[in-house]
Amino acid sequence: MAEALKVGVAGLGTVGASVVQLLAKHGGQIARKSGRAVTVTAVCARDRNKDRGFDVSSLEWFSDPVEMAEKAEVDIFVELIGGDNGAAEECVRAALQRGIHVVTANKALLAKHGVSLAGLAEANNACLNYEAAVAGGIPIVKTLRESMAGNDVSRVYGILNGTCNYILTRMEAEGIGFEECLADAQRLGYAEADPSFDIEGNDTAHKLAILTSLAFGTKISSDDIYMEGITSIASADIEAADELGFRIKLLGVAQRTETGIEQRVHPTMVPKSSAIARIDGVLNAVAVDGDYVGEIVLVGPGAGGDATASSVVADIADIARGDQTPVLGMPAADLKEYQRARMRMHEGGYYIRLSVYDRPGAFAEIARCMGEAGISLESIVQKRHATHHAPGKYNADVPQPVILITYETTEVAIKEALEVVMSKGVVSEKPQMIRIEKLS
């Protein structure tokens, strides 16, 4: 057997500690599988004396990851620091420049600098593996980079953020509001103290940007992503979705269209019968539509120290085995420019929830606006507030919820129609609009 492969781990948080322990626990098996022993020889963290459940005394210690990347005698540099620039970027560049293979779980870094880092890795004949950066323990990077090599992908989509999925699942299961769910998620450690990065969709967008590049062979373009978070989702939407045969999920979707590739992150109505509708709680799921394979769906834990460590170690084992896959599926120079499809050209069905003043002709006015915009309605649900059920309590000033489900139309048509509806003075607030995704 060849000499042991030396690994340096920068960042000893939950994931880093789990990686060190995993390599110690299953080292024999990993050596048998990859034909080479793998040993952690160097680590980097701020506090050397913190108890992490394992002994660091025999390891080379660094407190500066860039210094470790520049000086440590390692074959693989594992970056688990996080952040899209600063120390994380510097240390990854420094390691690659020395021809040291890099394994990272850093989605933000990849989303921002992926193409440039891929070029640097290639120029130095080093691997840059990042299975853990997208959907944690789910092997979607390998599936797209390798297993889908013979497919033309038309769409990749998924539930890529466990925090949002946890909140939406609880809102539905318990009929409670967004704020209450978020507070619970924070209490249980499923959401950060500042949750905006998750609930506004940024985290999903970073992961989607990477998936798009792998699926379509295009340069990563994380600035060109349409993004809507889940903060506007009301219990009324969750209930209406349920009645109409849908569930609401925050999806990241990248889809080939006639005018380019759509990248979008938004709350989405998915049919209850679809595989993606049934992904509950903190689980992640990713689906890929390929012209030969059809649709495959991968489900698993999207976060957590051990699940993420599993992916980091799989990346290490690939390098130990001598497998060198192009960072973004093909050489960086072969990646096509990302051609953005404008969101206003998006085609699909829409769920619209309106608060309509209960006056004669109000509904006819709305129906006319939709008809004039060329939008056909698949279903209309009008719900009266309880106060209206009691005879004599009729009050035209209390707006009533009306739900519309449209047939396929364009984003520009629906937005313009809703502008016109609002200008007519028949609705009391900005309409809620949620896109419907066509799924098998």
Added chain:
Amino acid sequence: MAEALKVGVAGLGTVGASVVQLLAKHGGQIARKSGRAVTVTAVCARDRNKDRGFDVSSLEWFSDPVEMAEKAEVDIFVELIGGDNGAAEECVRAALQRGIHVVTANKALLAKHGVSLAGLAEANNACLNYEAAVAGGIPIVKTLRESMAGNDVSRVYGILNGTCNYILTRMEAEGIGFEECLADAQRLGYAEADPSFDIEGNDTAHKLAILTSLAFGTKISSDDIYMEGITSIASADIEAADELGFRIKLLGVAQRTETGIEQRVHPTMVPKSSAIARIDGVLNAVAVDGDYVGEIVLVGPGAGGDATASSVVADIADIARGDQTPVLGMPAADLKEYQRARMRMHEGGYYIRLSVYDRPGAFAEIARCMGEAGISLESIVQKRHATHHAPGKYNADVPQPVILITYETTEVAIKEALEVVMSKGVVSEKPQMIRIEKLS
């Protein structure tokens, strides 16, 4: 770029024809991804003049696959002939002996000769890839061989036969019987004229034998698989399952226990809330429980020319990229002996359907038998036939269905208890017994 990789395809049925067409259609992309062009230069089939939708005139033609394996100037030999011995085995051995890489979709061959072929491949420094052999387009072989490298697997299970899943799905959806569904499946091409290999569980067992080896690092042992098909599943079982919160699926399960590894194929009660319960029709799904990653589930098409070709081509692209993974995840010499856990030691819950003579004390007799065997009952459902609802029509000789759901017990306990029940003369026929799988 390196010289083009020359591929010979033996067997030009649905899958073989699709492989040739895929490589032609997406050749440019595959070359960019693997750093090497891939060209089909030789094919083997019986009839040269059959119209397969592509031109074979420029390809080296063989009518004997063994001759092709021995003589063709190819780098990769693709075996799509089928069968666990004869020409398929001979040509694979002949190719490996020449150091030619082999890609195959042949589960029967792998299940029977996998360890021996793995050793032959290693001795000749050749790859033997077989992603398409298990669950068609789903990348489960790669996931187990590579992505799970850092995990100790406790269980792998799945729906591995589309024919059985199609039949069970239709029985449930339409309330029709097994025979009628099978006839329909045959008419639609989802079942063979002789369906026994599918419906008796043999096909699932072959795939399971391969998964077991990859998951647990043991030698393939396809003769040590407990096997029950779906022919005994009655509409009454499907209905009762539905009422009790289960669905019935034919699962292949390999599970580590204290006494060894269980390999079993049988109709299984799975909770409706589980991911596997929602896999309908001809789809396949495979789930793996790893100590670090937790549970991941892969869903996709388990058969079909194009989906299978997608996996065959992914295997070819891996070879083109220079990736050489040990055939069974680690060198054949490192595989442990398979230690069989006896089925009588299996632990789990059970669904029991009895036809009970409706006489005073009959039910008490059954309850006593179960109690004496140490079996606790989680639920008991007694259903009266419609004729009993009419007053005055009571007839003790018409047996009534009684459903029992047990708490966890052992196979030996349940079997002995049912023997005793039968000896008491209180049931009119052999009890139906379906295992319940604990799933998250």
